[in-house]
Amino acid sequence: MRDVLEPMLDWWRAGRTVGVGTVVATFRSAPRPAGATMVVGPNEAVLGSVSGGCVEGAVFELATEAIESGRGTLQRYGISDDDAFAVGLTCGGILDVWVEPVSQSTFPEFAEVADLVARDRSVAIATVIRHVDAEMIGRRIIVRVSEATGEYEGQGSLGAPGLDRAIVRAAESMLGSGTSAVVTTGVEGRPGDEVDVFVHALASRPRMIVVGAIDFAAAMSRIGHLLGYDVTVVDARPVFATAERFPAADAVVVDWPHRYLQAEHDAGRLDDRTAIVVLTHDPKFDVPALEIALRLPEVGYVGAMGSRRTHEDRTARLLEAGLVSEELARLASPIGLDLGARTPDETAVSIAAEIIARRHGGTGAPLSRGGGPIHRGGDLLEAGTWVSDECKIQKLT
Numbered sequence: 001m002r003d004v005l006e007p008m009l010d011w012w013r014a015g016r017t018v019g020v021g022t023v024v025a026t027f028r029s030a031p032r033p034a035g036a037t038m039v040v041g042p043n044e045a046v047l048g049s050v051s052g053g054c055v056e057g058a059v060f061e062l063a064t065e066a067i068e069s070g071r072g073t074l075q076r077y078g079i080s081d082d083d084a085f086a087v088g089l090t091c092g093g094i095l096d097v098w099v100e101p102v103s104q105s106t107f108p109e110f111a112e113v114a115d116l117v118a119r120d121r122s123v124a125i126a127t128v129i130r131h132v133d134a135e136m137i138g139r140r141i142i143v144r145v146s147e148a149t150g151e152y153e154g155q156g157s158l159g160a161p162g163l164d165r166a167i168v169r170a171a172e173s174m175l176g177s178g179t180s181a182v183v184t185t186g187v188e189g190r191p192g193d194e195v196d197v198f199v200h201a202l203a204s205r206p207r208m209i210v211v212g213a214i215d216f217a218a219a220m221s222r223i224g225h226l227l228g229y230d231v232t233v234v235d236a237r238p239v240f241a242t243a244e245r246f247p248a249a250d251a252v253v254v255d256w257p258h259r260y261l262q263a264e265h266d267a268g269r270l271d272d273r274t275a276i277v278v279l280t281h282d283p284k285f286d287v288p289a290l291e292i293a294l295r296l297p298e299v300g301y302v303g304a305m306g307s308r309r310t311h312e313d314r315t316a317r318l319l320e321a322g323l324v325s326e327e328l329a330r331l332a333s334p335i336g337l338d339l340g341a342r343t344p345d346e347t348a349v350s351i352a353a354e355i356i357a358r359r360h361g362g363t364g365a366p367l368s369r370g371g372g373p374i375h376r377g378g379d380l381l382e383a384g385t386w387v388s389d390e391c392k393i394q395k396l397t
Contacts, residue, residue, distance in 0.1 A: 001037040001202065002117060002228075004048045008039055008102065009114045016042050017070075017103035019063025023050050024129060024198040025096035025182050027078065032095075035180035035200055040064060050097055051077075062099040072100035072138040074129050096182070098129050098198055100138060109142050109155060113202070116144060120230065122204045124171035128158055129182065130196035143171035143199075160187050163195065171199050178203045178273060205230040206273035209264070210249070211257040211289050212280035213240035216305065219348035220277055221248040227352060229275070234260045236285070258288035265296055272300045275355050277335070281306035287317045294318070294327045301355050303332035305347075310334075337364045 001022070011018050019040040023032055038048040038056060040063035050059055055077045062075060078094025102110060116123040124143040131137050141164060142155040152172040154164050163185065170183045180201045187194045208224040210217045213235035224231040225248045234253040235241040241254045253260055257278075264270050276293045278286045286304055293302045304314065311333045318328060336350035337357070357364045 001035065001048075001200065004037055004039045005114050005117055007041065007047055009111065011041050012102065012104060012107075012110050015104060017067050017101050017106070018042075019066045019099060020102050021050050021059040021063050021097050021099040022198070022200065023095055024074070024098045024180075025094075027094040033180075034182075034198075038063070040067070051095060055095065055097070059097055059099060062097075066099050066101045070101050070106065072098060072127075072129075074098050098127065100127075106138075107140075109140075113142060117202050120204045121145070122175045123202050124175055125200040125202070126154075126158070126167045126171055127198050127200070128195060129198050132187065132194050133159075136195075141167060143168050143175075158195075158197065163187055167197055167199070170197075171201065174199050174201045175203045176271075177201075178206070206275070207232065207270065208275045208277065209234060209261065211235070211276070211278040212282075212285065213237065213242075213245065213252070214279055216279045216344045216347055218246055218248070219344035220279065220351060221246050222345075223348045223352045224275075225249075227356075235280075256288070257285055258292045261289060261292045261296070265292075265298075270296060271298050273359075274299045275301040276303070277351060278302070278304040279335075281310050283314070283317060287314060287321065290314070290318060290331065291321050291323065294323060294330050301332065301358055302330055303335035303351060303354065305335045305351075306333065308334060332358070 008018060021038045023034050023036040026032070026034055032049065032051055036048070036050050038046065038050045038059055040046055040060055046056070046060065049056060058077065062073060066072060074096060076094065076096050100106070113123055113125060122145065125140060126143060127140040128136050128138060136159050139158050140156060141158050143152055144155070145151070146153045152168055154168045157164050158167060166185050167183070174181065178201060180199060182196050182198050184196055206229055208229035208231045210220050210224070210231065210233045213233055217233050221231045221233060231249045232251045232253060233241065233246045233249045234255055234257050236254065236256045238254045241252050243249070243252045246252050261276070276299055278289055278293070280286045281304070290302065290304060293299060306314065314333065315328060332354060335354070336347060337353045339346065339350040339353065341347045341350045353364065356362065363370070
């Protein structure tokens with residue numbers, strides 16, 4: 001949804017109604033993940049995508065109907081649907097798409113949600129898409145962190161206090177993992193099958209910390225920004241660590257990298273989506289930084305650039321510093337996938353490819369040489385997973 005928020009907000013402020021189709025569940029080799037959004041605006045303007053082109057025509061019709069009727073609807077497209085081939089979903093996957101009208105009257109909290117996303121604050125939109133009471137379908141609750149208490153809270157109601165509490169807890173869990181999915185619970189928040197709620201988790205951007213203010217860091221900043229990371233370049237040398245040299249970075253910090261990493265850890269600003277990319281291949285910078293980074297269990301990726309000889313020397317130095325084999329096993333070094341990269345931009349692509357593969361469970365092998373599903377769940381929660389004591393991810397059908 002992030003890529004369509006700005007034009008949606010313009011239409012919302014102008015008092016217009018738009019039709020919004022959102023992927024709420026994907027099974028098998030579906031082309032787009034849960035949370036992918038397509039908007040039909042005034043004069044039949046279309047933004048975004050739910051399937052990369054497969055079912056956009058059918059969703060366009062539903063979105064147009066939603067604008068006219070003022071009601072939302074849930075539609076499944078896929079190989080279990082006799083009409084799936086007709087609408088173009090021939091990849092073998094299944095998509096559940098929730099289509100609804102969005103306007104000032106149907107979604108009065110939309111401006112607040114857009115503002116939170118613009119300020120990189122985590123927020124979740126929890127919408128009822130199946131309920132025993134048809135009048136409750138389309139009701140939503142906005143889950144965000146309270147500025148007063150620092151705890152997650154819900155704005156609005158899904159019709160029952162127990163259900164509201166259960167969905168807030170589920171949304172908190174899903175925001176922590178960056179997962180959007182349908183959760184199933186009972187009307188009063190007890191385990192059951194009465195209500196399906198789509199939790200669209202718009203988590204704050206994951207962090208990428210690039211150690212070393214060199215030309216490779218400039219390329220890494222650009223691709224990190226493209227992939228949606230909040231990118232920080234850190235180096236102790238002020239003559240190199242300047243904002244002018246790294247325009248794609250969100251922050252350029254002049255500090256010893258190991259000291260900066262420790263401070264960020266102590267402040268609670270690192271998590272399992274964080275990628276630390278060490279590019280200096282200079283022992284006085286990278287060894288202390290890696291000594292800290294490899295001992296941060298919450299960090300999802302730690303990689304270091306350098307030749308195999310550099311890697312061997314670095315490993316020996318880290319062992320001397322007291323790191324154990326389990327900690328060293330977390331290090332991606334030499335960094336990146338074997339793409340034959342030569343330029344800084346090509347190297348950044350190889351590093352980004354490895355980060356993506358590790359995050360989502362990819363092998364890095366050519367898809368043309370493999371078998372099985374192309375799309376993996378990666379770090380997403382699997383069907384049947386309990387995301388709170390009361391709610392679990394919708395089971396596949």
